[in-house]
Amino acid sequence: MSTNSTLLDRIVFYPILCEGWKQNMEGAIYHLAGFLLLLGFMGGSGMVGSIFIFGVLTAGFFCAALWGWLDACGLDIFIWNMLLVLICLLQLAHLVYQLRQHAFPEEFDMLYKQLCQPLQVPPQVYKEIVKCCEEQVLPLAKDQNYAVEGKTSIDRLSFLLSGRVRVSQDGQFLHYVFPYQFLDSPEWESLPPSEEGTFQVTLTAETDCSFITWQRKDLYLLLAKERYIARLFSVLLGFDISEKLYALNEKLFAKFGLRFDIRLPSLYHVLGPASSDMELEKEPEETEGPAAPSGHLPTFVQTAPAAPCTVSPPAPPAHLRRPRPDSDLSGEDSTSLVLEDFAELTGSFMDYLSEGEYMK
Structure with missing residues (x-):
C-alpha cells in the first residue's frame, strides 16, 4: 500500500483485516451497555417516552464508560462516554422540569387524559386552555339550576366534570348531560360573539356536580389569538352538539317505539x-x-x-x-x-x- 493513499483507499480498497481474534470475550459490563443502549432507542414519543429514552441511555453510556476504564483501558473511550452521560443527564433534568411545570390538579389532569391526550394536544396548549378558566372547579348542588329558560344570559361556556344534569324545555325533558360533555354548547354555537341572548332551555343538576367554565369574552380572545385552540374547540363543540342531537333522537325512539329522523321539519x-x-x-x-x-x-x-x-x-x-x-x-x-x-x-x-x- 503506497504512502500517499488516502484514508478512503485504506478503508475501502486496502482494508486492514484482523490477523487474529481475541480468545477471551469482553466483560459483562460491555454487554450490559449494549443491551441498555438498544433498550433506550426503543422508547416511545411524548414527554414520558423522552424521559424513558434519556434515562436508559444515561445508564447505557455509563456502563460503556466503565468498560473503557476497567477492561479496554482506553482514555478516549472513557472520556467520550462520560460526555454522553453528562449530555443525557442535562436533557433528562430539562424534561423533568417541564413535566413538573405542566403539572395540573387532579381534576384537570384527568380531563387532559380523557379529552386532550387522545387528540395529542400538547401540554403547553392545554395549559393555556386551563389558564383561561382560572383553574377553578365550580360545584353545582343537587336540584340547583345552572340556567333557567328565558332568564339566564349566555355569557359563558361550561364543561361538566362529574355528576348528571337534566335539560328540559317548557317542563318537557329533552336529554341528559353527562361528565366530559359541554353544558351549553348549542347556546354557544347559536349566538354570534357580538350579540347577547338567554337560554332557551333549563339545566338542572340531578346529582352533585362539578364543572369548569370559561367566560365568554376571555374565551373569544383566546380563540382569536390561538388558531390551534380555535380549531380544537370547534371540533369538540361540533362533536358535543351531534351527541345531544342523537340523544334527542334516541329519546323519541324509546318514547314512541319507532325511530324518527332528526332532520324532520318542525x-x-x-x-x-x-x-x-x-x-x-x-x-x-x-x-x-x-x-x-x-x-x-x-x-x-x-x-x-x-x-x-x-x-x-x-x-x-x-x-x-x-x-x-x-x-x-x-x-x-x-x-x-x-x-x-x-x-x-x-x-x-x-x-x-x-x-x-x-x-x-
Missing part, C-alpha cells in the same frame, strides 16, 4: 306538548275563512312571500290536534297518535306543493 312542534285549550280557542278563527297554511309546514315555506294570485286556492282543512301523551307513556295509542300527526304534516305539505304556490 319535529318539536309535532311531538311537543300541545295545550288543548289554546287549540280550541284557535278553532273558530280557522273555520271563519281561508287561512294560510298552519304550522304544519316547514320553516322555509312559512317565510316565503306569496305572490298575488287572482284565484285563491282552497286552504287545506284545519285539523284539531289531539293532546299529546305524557312523556312516560308508550305503546299502541301513542304510536298511532304520532303516525296520524305525521300523516297530517305530510298531507298538508303535499297539498301545498300540488297547488303550485311555492313556484310563484
Whole structure:
C-alpha cells in the first residue's frame, strides 16, 4: 500500500483485516451497555417516552464508560462516554422540569387524559386552555339550576366534570348531560360573539356536580389569538352538539317505539306538548275563512312571500290536534297518535306543493 493513499483507499480498497481474534470475550459490563443502549432507542414519543429514552441511555453510556476504564483501558473511550452521560443527564433534568411545570390538579389532569391526550394536544396548549378558566372547579348542588329558560344570559361556556344534569324545555325533558360533555354548547354555537341572548332551555343538576367554565369574552380572545385552540374547540363543540342531537333522537325512539329522523321539519312542534285549550280557542278563527297554511309546514315555506294570485286556492282543512301523551307513556295509542300527526304534516305539505304556490 503506497504512502500517499488516502484514508478512503485504506478503508475501502486496502482494508486492514484482523490477523487474529481475541480468545477471551469482553466483560459483562460491555454487554450490559449494549443491551441498555438498544433498550433506550426503543422508547416511545411524548414527554414520558423522552424521559424513558434519556434515562436508559444515561445508564447505557455509563456502563460503556466503565468498560473503557476497567477492561479496554482506553482514555478516549472513557472520556467520550462520560460526555454522553453528562449530555443525557442535562436533557433528562430539562424534561423533568417541564413535566413538573405542566403539572395540573387532579381534576384537570384527568380531563387532559380523557379529552386532550387522545387528540395529542400538547401540554403547553392545554395549559393555556386551563389558564383561561382560572383553574377553578365550580360545584353545582343537587336540584340547583345552572340556567333557567328565558332568564339566564349566555355569557359563558361550561364543561361538566362529574355528576348528571337534566335539560328540559317548557317542563318537557329533552336529554341528559353527562361528565366530559359541554353544558351549553348549542347556546354557544347559536349566538354570534357580538350579540347577547338567554337560554332557551333549563339545566338542572340531578346529582352533585362539578364543572369548569370559561367566560365568554376571555374565551373569544383566546380563540382569536390561538388558531390551534380555535380549531380544537370547534371540533369538540361540533362533536358535543351531534351527541345531544342523537340523544334527542334516541329519546323519541324509546318514547314512541319507532325511530324518527332528526332532520324532520318542525319535529318539536309535532311531538311537543300541545295545550288543548289554546287549540280550541284557535278553532273558530280557522273555520271563519281561508287561512294560510298552519304550522304544519316547514320553516322555509312559512317565510316565503306569496305572490298575488287572482284565484285563491282552497286552504287545506284545519285539523284539531289531539293532546299529546305524557312523556312516560308508550305503546299502541301513542304510536298511532304520532303516525296520524305525521300523516297530517305530510298531507298538508303535499297539498301545498300540488297547488303550485311555492313556484310563484
